[in-house]
Amino acid sequence: MSRVLDQIILEDVAKTCPEPFLNYNKCIQSKNPNSEECIKHQFELQKCVKTQVPSFQKIQNECSNIIKNYESCLMKNQENSSSKCIDELTKLRDCAGKQVGAKTE
Numbered sequence: 197m198s199r200v201l202d203q204i205i206l207e208d209v210a211k212t213c214p215e216p217f218l219n220y221n222k223c224i225q226s227k228n229p230n231s232e233e234c235i236k237h238q239f240e241l242q243k244c245v246k247t248q249v250p251s252f253q254k255i256q257n258e259c260s261n262i263i264k265n266y267e268s269c270l271m272k273n274q275e276n277s278s279s280k281c282i283d284e285l286t287k288l289r290d291c292a293g294k295q296v297g298a299k300t301e
Contacts, residue, residue: 198289200298208251208296213244251296259291 210217220237227234245252256263266284273280292298 201289201293201296204296204298205249205251205255205292208249209241209245212249213241216241216244254295255292258295259288262288262291 216237220234220241223231223234223237266281266288269281269284270277
């Protein structure tokens with residue numbers, strides 16, 4: 197389901213924020229992603245996503261407690277977060293998938 201969910205959100209971002217999306221992608225393909233220019237484009241894209249992308253906003257609203265639990269787990273387990281926080285990540289992906297109508301595999 198993670199690929200389907202990622203694709204749904206990516207399409208929503210590209211549709212809703214086309215200019216910041218393209219600017220950021222062009223920058224990271226042609227320059228160092230950590231360059232000042234790319235970071236500027238990244239912030240523009242993040243702002244658009246947070247304020248205008250319906251799927252992202254719905255996930256933020258409906259899965260907020262699960263997001264907080266996942267973030268807390270990541271902070272507590274910085275050394276081994278990928279193995280220690282898999283259950284929290286699974287719950288977050290399940291919740292997010294339900295918000296955007298992704299079918300489980």
